Amino acid sequence: MSEWLRKYRHVAKAVPVLALAFGLAFITPREARAQQDAESFFKQNCAACHTIGGGKLLGPDLKGVTQAKDHEWLEKWLLNPQAVIDSGDAYAVKLKQEYGGIVMPSVPGMTPQMAEALLNFIAARSGAPAVPAAPAKSAPFTPGQAEEGKAIFLGQQRLQAGGPSCISCHSVKSAGGPLGGGQLGPDLTLVYQRLNGRPALEAWLSNPPSATMKPIFARHPLQPAEISALTAFFEQTSKEAGAADAGTYRLRLALFGLGGAVVGLIILGLVWKRRIRGVRRALVEGRLGV
Numbered sequence: 001m002s003e004w005l006r007k008y009r010h011v012a013k014a015v016p017v018l019a020l021a022f023g024l025a026f027i028t029p030r031e032a033r034a035q036q037d038a039e040s041f042f043k044q045n046c047a048a049c050h051t052i053g054g055g056k057l058l059g060p061d062l063k064g065v066t067q068a069k070d071h072e073w074l075e076k077w078l079l080n081p082q083a084v085i086d087s088g089d090a091y092a093v094k095l096k097q098e099y100g101g102i103v104m105p106s107v108p109g110m111t112p113q114m115a116e117a118l119l120n121f122i123a124a125r126s127g128a129p130a131v132p133a134a135p136a137k138s139a140p141f142t143p144g145q146a147e148e149g150k151a152i153f154l155g156q157q158r159l160q161a162g163g164p165s166c167i168s169c170h171s172v173k174s175a176g177g178p179l180g181g182g183q184l185g186p187d188l189t190l191v192y193q194r195l196n197g198r199p200a201l202e203a204w205l206s207n208p209p210s211a212t213m214k215p216i217f218a219r220h221p222l223q224p225a226e227i228s229a230l231t232a233f234f235e236q237t238s239k240e241a242g243a244a245d246a247g248t249y250r251l252r253l254a255l256f257g258l259g260g261a262v263v264g265l266i267i268l269g270l271v272w273k274r275r276i277r278g279v280r281r282a283l284v285e286g287r288l289g290v
Helices: 002-007 009-045 071-079 081-086 091-099 112-126 142-154 198-206 213-219 224-240 250-271 275-289
Strands: none
Touching: 002 081, 002 112, 071 275, 081 091, 091 224, 198 224
């Protein structure tokens, strides 16, 4: 037996290494798939508001976030941000105040497993070396782009991918006539200002994360030229409208509705005056036995 062991001792030494390699052959693909899933999930659901090392958009830059807060807190936040704020968590309340009262919505499809994978993905990307290059500056918008964006918003220019026009759900102060536009979504007069400018707004339009818009524009995405045109239009509406004037379209809508009601009552009054009085008088007199 001892002779056999001496003869095959090199094989015996290799057994643990082979076992480890055999195990890694199954583990590594699974981890790679999880990272790929997390990256895809991030692009589809997070990239409109966040970057990892690219600076702030609508939400904070996530580079190093896994070191700034503990893993348990981050997982709770990813699963239900509003619940963390409602609990009175000081850091969550500070984030809400810092970003103008905007609360990160709960993301459809977020599970504890996906939250874990996302945090690992963010941690891995946070460790990537930064590229010391100055950010590229976008060229100023042209008046023609703003006009094109207005046409897209109003539905006068169809979207290339066949998506619905903006005015079907949204309104702006300077377009849409007396009714102003749709009421399903928020007023967009100051959206350029609310999202802190061009980068965040263009990122949002490229992949809208809202529960209503996401399933629609996942199938009918906005094209880069359309995104630029709409952003130019919203920049223009933001410049033209003062903060105090942005909400006046609702007052205008209320007054328009009140005026319509008054006109309707006047018309009804005129019609009522022209009713056949003879029939009514005969019925009343017959009932009273006159």
